Amino acid sequence: MDLLFWIFIFFGTFSIMEFMAWFTHKYVMHGFLWHLHKDHHKKDHKGWFERNDLFFIFYAIISMGCFYLWNYDNIWYCLPIALGILAYGLAYFTVHDIFIHQRFKIFRNTNNWYAKGVRRAHKMHHKHIGKEDGECFGMLIVPFKYFKK
Template identity: 55%
Template sequence: MHWFLYLAILIGTFILMEGITWCTHKFVMHGFLWYLHEDHHQPTPGFFEKNDAFFVIFAIPSFLCILFGTLDKIYWLQAIGFGIMAYGAAYFLVHDVIIHQRFKWFSRSSNTYVRAIRWAHKMHHKHLHKQEGESFGMLYVHRKYWNKVRNDKKRAR
């Protein structure tokens, strides 16, 4: 497989994962698997949450695509697996490290994107129950959150 096509599939999968994540978050995590996601909105003591099970759930298709794509030399399938894995790594860095700061690797940032994504996530978490949620995406930030952060920066000057 040509490296350009491989990279295009990998990047395309990464981009598509934002939509898949939004749908999964809204309809599965805030739906029939709320019992796994609830402790993320209503924190309980301890480092780990039941919500962390989603890491394993989403890692399985990535692993299987990489495994079978490699073993059977189906490189487009392997590229999909690596695209899912790359999105999982980005999700971990943005959600667990930057937003929730479960790992103290970075201090709070004044970067507009980081502030907008943190604000959007804060608005998501203001809802303690599975109904009436907002901002279900992860990397894409709706314009209203960008505008709020930009307006706050202007007021601070």
């Protein structure tokens, strides 16, 4: 029974992170912390790192805090929460930074309808280089209008 709770909490946390990614992007990154996010829409430097990369630190600290609470205070449900946040972070990095933005030159020739839809939706978001009017959605839940066969 405990294993079922762990699995439920892990997938629940992963799902909540999709909402948190959307919320943070729409109201924080395109809101009061735009000055950190804008170099993601219009690169204004020559380096590989972006100021936008600092956003991962917030959720990484929460995940590390949960690992700490599980390990030192024996709060059992903190482990599946920490793992859910970590798994979402890895999925986000893989889809957004590697697949969509090609920060590492792999997955370039992926030709599946879902992959094309995710890239198309993200491209529409980046069509707007300013703070306003950028369509926002999660990493995995993308409006169907972007999927064409």
